[in-house]
Amino acid sequence: MLQRSKTRQQQQLSLGQRLLRDKVLLLFALPGTALIVAFHYVPLLGNVIAFKDYQPFLGIGGSDWSGWENFAVIFNGDPAFLRALKNTLILTCLQSIFVFPAPILLALLLNSLFSERIKRIAQSILYLPHFMSWVIVVALFQQMLGGGGLLNNYLRSHDLATLDIIGNSELFHVLLTSQIIWKDTGWATILFLAALSQIDSQLYEAASVDGASRMRQLWHVTMPGLRGIIILLFILRLGDSLTVGFEQIILQQQAVGRDVSEVLDTYVYNNGVIGGAWGVAAAVGLVKGIVGVVLVLAANKVAHIFGEQGVYSR
């Protein structure tokens, strides 16, 4: 009812009246919008190089048009492109299954801690890795698990067989996933913890009065309370689901080889920035972006069908 009357009110006001009414809010939004336009929308124009035989030293204007030629690697299924796509999809699946739920579980675990003090300390420690750059994280893993690292040094000095973890192409996807979990799980709990604190404690009391066990409470009180935020984050995640980590991978690519480590982002980099095939790289990047947008819109639609709010309402 309330919403409907609001809508009617909005319809009565003209655009000019509404702008006038919201002028302060709009003013607040201006700097942010300008930033987004300047650094996100204007550079989008550069995607035009996907249709050009772009040479950086000639500039966009000076390079020749090449039509859809750059997209040939995608349409004709260039093996290097397909390999990158395959690895990207594998990592997307792994990340959706293992990385995405990890912070939810951790948030539930933290939430179940009774001592506020321990909870705070644990949180601080868990947030820390997020602030390290990938260079540091990769170096840390290398120092701990590498061939000349702490673990293998210990094994060697005790005459035990060494473990080939870093630089082992068979374990690479697992290694990448573990590194992400180690680095970002703690940080990602913030939103879930916030959502958990919003759940009315009376609901728990009521449930326990009705004889619900801790598991039952989790299922019937906690999870419904978290559902909105989980769906929202999942949709947002889908948008960059084809972005499976660039810096992290490029830093470790040399050792494991491109067969397992080339993903769409490194393909764009290796072909564009390094190989000089800027046009092809841009074409692949463009298609990747479009796939991301389609995924977000589709997932949002599905969320609406199930009565959830999704990223934005209709």
Place this chain on the structure above:
Amino acid sequence: MPVSRRSFLGGGLAAAAVAVTGTPLLAGCASDKKNSAAANLAVKLPTYVKYGEIKPDLPGTDVVLDGFLKYPANPVKAITDKPGDGQPITFMTNIPGAIPPAEDKNQFWQALNDRLGSELQISMASNDEYPDKFATRVAGGDLPDIINIPTTTVQLPALLKAKAMDLTEQLSGDAVKKYPFLANIPTVYWKGCVFNGGIYGVPVPRGMSRTTLPLYRADLLAAKGISNPAPKNFEDFLALCQEMTAARENRWAWTRVPLAYLRQMADVPNQWKEEGGKFTSFYEAEGNADALEAGRKMVEAGVINPDSFSAKASQRKQWFNGGIASFDIDSFVAWNQYYSDNTAGDAFSVNMLDVPGLNGGQAKPWMGAALNNVTAFSKDSKHSVDTLLKIANWMAAPFGTEEYLFRKYGLEGRHYALQGSDPVPTKTGIVETGIGTQYISDSALALYWPGKPDVPQKQHAIQEKIASRLQYDASYGLYSETMSKDGARINGVLTDLENQILQGKKPVSDWAPAVKTWLSSGGEKIRGELQDAFAAAAGGK
């Protein structure tokens, strides 16, 4: 590194602006010379005029470098005028050593500015990162006055044509005599600076000094009782490596698999081989399978640092300096650099291995690439060509001059201590002088290490030993469009496979089919283009 407004907004906005206005940057190009072999051949290369009469203690030949046991006393100040024009000059380069202190804290840099008569603003990146930085700066349209351009740069001729000054008028033939130290660079190095029918850069000559063979820590080998290692074949060599490995103590013989060395042992040619006008890539040589197999054996035998495949060059250098590895494969330039970076004290001693055949006999070492890089001057530079060439000329002052003494060793007292006539570098000297000026231009390397006459002696000895057996890259100075455009990409696939084979993740038998793919995806075209260029050059003679 100064971040100007231009470099900040460079990438996206400038590009977008060009797109909107649609102004083709090349519109005003009057002389439309193609980068054809014929046009390049027509260029009269700078006349070689040898400078000075300093007599080397260890005389070189056309191939072997001159060696000096002492720095000449009372070096001549050869250039009296300051080359600069008073305005800051920007320069972008890689640096091989540690990051030096910034300009305001670097007395060498300040003294250099003073001597040049222009502030030299240098934007640096480590050797590992320079190609990325270079590509990004080009894409951002933000190039300095003086540009260190790697010879492997994609589409080099077109890049130079669009962005660099044509120096033909100033350098061709006798014109170069105006810049006596540039004239002192042998003609063969200028061949690599000719593109689009003109001279588009100044060479940073290497050649023999870049010849790359195993360097070993003679002090560490001596501690094991090995005084003059000269493996007779691969088996011998592997035994030597095993002797120098003590994995339990975290010591491995090698920083990485010396695949180039194994290839030389297996009689694989240097890049491209030419026979009767027909070119063969080194990838195609039969010896590759043996070399890869040998490399695999080394990995299996555990003589290679287990982190070698993920390590960067800078890390490998630390292993060698720190004694974690006793072998590294590198050049004479790196040999000197190791002495600069030495942290192991006075005992530190490096030497180089000769190349035996895999199964005995003597193999043919590969002559180093002629150029480290081409130094070009930006078309957009506000400085005159003459000023920039005068700076390059100053940087090419050869061994024995006062300029050389300063540019390599800095100021007496702070950067070096004079021992007789030898400028023995201090720690400060090594760190502060490492700002990459040698990549603006350089004289041919003189074999010399201040206060350590045994270094040039060892270097000279190994050069004399290998000189007659050197194999040259037949493609030097010949241009292939496909190699320039797709070379990095298609070679990258093979490098990747090499690593996988060496690690035992893929069989050696994968090599041959991969080379077939390489040939069909560009290699064959490169061959054709090189052959055409070679034929044109032969016809023009």
